[in-house]
Amino acid sequence: MSDWLISLEGTAAGHHLALALAIMAAILHAAFGALQKGRRHDPWLTRGASDISYAAITAPLALFVVPWPEPHMWPLFAGAWALHTVYKILQAMAYSRGAFTVVYPVVRGTGPLFAVIGAYLIFGETFNVVQWIGVGVLLSGIFGLAFYNLMFLTAARDTLPAALMLAFVTGLLVASYTTFDAYGIRATADPFTFLAWFFFIDGLTMPLIALHRWRRMEAPPTPGPLMLRGAIGGVLALLSFGAIMLATRLDNVGEAAVLRETSTVFAALIGWLVLGETVGPRRTALMSLIAIGAIIVEMGG
Structure with a gap:
C-alpha cells in the first residue's frame, strides 16, 4: 500500500485522493471535537x-509492522510531539471555558491562514488571487463569529473572552503542527512509518495529565464509560489526523489545511443536533462563510 500511495504523489489521482482525505478528516475531526467537549x-x-x-492501537504497528524510522526522523518526532502536546493542552483549556460551537470554529478557522503562510515559507507553495479571496471569506466568517459571540452570547460570559483567546492561540498551533507534520511525513521513505510512530509517541503524554486530574477530582467518573468514550475518540483521532497527514504528502499542504476546515459546518450540526447547543441563523451564516471560503480556495486551485 505504501508503494501505491507514493506513486500517486504529484498526480491528478493523488490530488483527488488528497481532496477526499481532507474532507474525511473534516468530518471525523468535528465528531472528535464534539466527543472531547461533550456536555457531561x-x-x-x-x-x-x-x-x-490510539497509542495502544499503533504500538504494535510501530514496533513490529512498519519499517523502522530513519535516524533523522527522531528529532522530527520530538518536534511533532511538542507541538501537538501544547495544542492539546490549549484546546482542553479552551473547551473548559467556552461552548463547543464557540470554540471549535475559531480554533479550526484560524489555522488555515497561518498554514498557508507556513506552506509558502517551507514548501514554496503559492496561492492565486481567487484562493486568497477564499481565505479572506473564510477569515471574515471566523472573526465575524468571534465578534458576534463577544457581543451577543449570554452563556458563560465571564469565561468567553478567555475561551476565544485560547481558541485563537490554539489555531496558531494547528497551523504549526499541520506544516510540521507535512514536513515530517515527507521526510521518511514510508509515510506509514511516520504515522505509526507519531501516534504511538504522541499518545503517551495526555493520559498522564488526565490521570493526575482524575485523581484530584472530588467525584471522579468511573473508568469504564470513560475508556469506552476514549476508545471511540482514539479511532476518530487516528483516522482524522492520519487522513490529513496523508493528504499533505499527496498534495499541497495549504489546500488540504484549508479544505479540512469545512469541519466547522459539521461541528455546528453536531453542536446543535447532539450537544443541544443553540446556533441560530446568524451564527450559522457566519460558520457557513468559513466553509464557503474553503470551497473557493479549492475551486481556485
Missing part, C-alpha cells in the same frame, strides 16, 4: 482516554 464529560479526561487508545 471533562475534556481533559476524554482527551487522555482517547490518546492512550
